[in-house]
Amino acid sequence: MIVGVPREIYPGERRVALVPSTVPPLTKAGLQVVVEAGAGTEAGYPDQEYVSKGAKVVPERSEVFRTADIVAQVLGHGANDRTGKTDLPLLRRDQVLIGFLRPLGSIESVRELAATGVTSFAVELMPRTTRAQSMDALSSMATVNGYKAVLLAADRLPRMFPMLTTAAGTITPARALIIGVGVAGLQAIATARRLGAVTSAYDLRPAVKEQVQSLGGRFVELEIEAKDAQDARGYARAQDARGYARAQDETFYRKQRELLGKVVAESDVVITAAVVPGKKSPILVPKEMVPNMAPGSVIVDLAAERGGNCELTRSGEIVVEHGVTIVGLVNLASTVPYHASQMYSRNLSAFLLHLTKEGKLQLNLDDEIIRETLLTRGGEVANPRVREFFNPEVSKS
Ligand SMILES: NC(=O)c1ccc[n+]([C@@H]2O[C@H](COP(=O)([O-])OP(=O)(O)OC[C@H]3O[C@@H](n4cnc5c(N)ncnc54)[C@H](O)[C@@H]3O)[C@@H](O)[C@H]2O)c1
Numbered sequence: 001m002i003v004g005v006p007r008e009i010y011p012g013e014r015r016v017a018l019v020p021s022t023v024p025p026l027t028k029a030g031l032q033v034v035v036e037a038g039a040g041t042e043a044g045y046p047d048q049e050y051v052s053k054g055a056k057v058v059p060e061r062s063e064v065f066r067t068a069d070i071v072a073q074v075l076g077h078g079a080n081d082r083t084g085k086t087d088l089p090l091l092r093r094d095q096v097l098i099g100f101l102r103p104l105g106s107i108e109s110v111r112e113l114a115a116t117g118v119t120s121f122a123v124e125l126m127p128r129t130t131r132a133q134s135m136d137a138l139s140s141m142a143t144v145n146g147y148k149a150v151l152l153a154a155d156r157l158p159r160m161f162p163m164l165t166t167a168a169g170t171i172t173p174a175r176a177l178i179i180g181v182g183v184a185g186l187q188a189i190a191t192a193r194r195l196g197a198v199t200s201a202y203d204l205r206p207a208v209k210e211q212v213q214s215l216g217g218r219f220v221e222l223e224i225e226a227k228d229a230q231d232a233r234g235y236a237r238a239q240d241a242r243g244y245a246r247a248q249d250e251t252f253y254r255k256q257r258e259l260l261g262k263v264v265a266e267s268d269v270v271i272t273a274a275v276v277p278g279k280k281s282p283i284l285v286p287k288e289m290v291p292n293m294a295p296g297s298v299i300v301d302l303a304a305e306r307g308g309n310c311e312l313t314r315s316g317e318i319v320v321e322h323g324v325t326i327v328g329l330v331n332l333a334s335t336v337p338y339h340a341s342q343m344y345s346r347n348l349s350a351f352l353l354h355l356t357k358e359g360k361l362q363l364n365l366d367d368e369i370i371r372e373t374l375l376t377r378g379g380e381v382a383n384p385r386v387r388e389f390f391n392p393e394v395s396k397s
Helices: 020-028 047-052 060-065 086-088 107-115 137-156 183-194 205-212 250-265 337-355 368-373 383-389 392-396
Strands: 004-007 033-038 057-059 070-074 095-098 119-120 164-166 169-170 175-179 200-201 268-274 297-302 319-321 324-325 374-375
Touching: 004 060, 020 033, 020 337, 033 047, 033 060, 047 057, 060 086, 060 137, 060 337, 070 337, 086 107, 095 337, 107 374, 107 383, 119 324, 119 368, 137 183, 137 297, 137 324, 137 337, 175 183, 175 250, 183 200, 183 205, 183 268, 205 392, 337 368, 368 374
Parallel strands: 004 033, 004 070, 033 057, 070 095, 095 119, 175 200, 175 268, 268 297, 297 324
Antiparallel strands: 119 374, 164 169, 319 324
């Protein structure tokens, strides 16, 4: 079987789906890799490296799609909402497509993908189980995003992060607040601490308190309880069975904003990474809160793509409001393309090895990993979770 790696075409995207070091294990498993010329250049992986690892480099994008049994992308149609459509005519029935496809984004793009007849797998749907951990691309990219968010904040802040005692006096450390302690938030805490900031963090899932503390952060406790906060055994349940946060009602969010306001005002840097999958991100930093921050403070909103956690965030832009810099850049992982590609590539090759046996596709739907990530097949939207998400009534009947 041939795995095709086209060059990414989302404007500004610098990652590549497979890096040269993952070619040999795939070849050994009976999968030949065909790469579009220049696909890895922006990420720091020149064509010669692919060739030396046993991949074939071809000049034409259309040739990659034509020869590939499996197409591996970073941002496929849906996740690439700018130019992804141009690849649709290149896909063919029963060809396999793997990538970020934004399955809970818009039903139109999912249907367009289905109409090509392609058997597509969305990496966003990877179950959060120990078995699937090595294939979890969402976590890999969140790690890069959390790291980069702190660097962006440090770059724009008119202060230094660490405490310094110098002949010219003492420099007080920056105060960083991380809201939303998922994978990205944890990496942001670790990075802010490494740079020497006094770091606090808040999440509605009390279960993360220990993780925050183990990274040297202070966990901010608010006097409110999230809906479904406890189950029958008294365990915290602000998250669902898959480890995602549950959406809360407006009364909760209002109270949360009131209590968070004071902590935000005292922070030089606020990094927000609070998302609820498939839903618009909750506003945790409303516009009234921003003027209370010291001039020069920075907010980096990692939820910008999904509406943002700060009301003044403009998706894809950096704005200054009331003297506060608000960074709403999206697709941050693409700005650290070498390691982001390396991590994504490892996730993808683990998935490819799981999906194939002796070089042949094994579409075993009894396997949770395959069943849950399968998005479209045979012209249909094959994923029950996605179908129900877009049309809850029809799915129930
Ligand atoms: N294979 C695995 O077992 C696996 C893989 C990945 C993540 N996880 C776990 O899943 C959990 C979620 O990780 P994620 O990175 O996908 O998170 P995410 O991107 O879904 O959400 C980010 C964080 O925002 C928080 N949040 C949402 N609404 C909030 C609000 N109103 N106020 C404050 N915080 C809010 C969430 O609780 C979550 O911690 C983590 O505990 C992570 O360790 C497990």
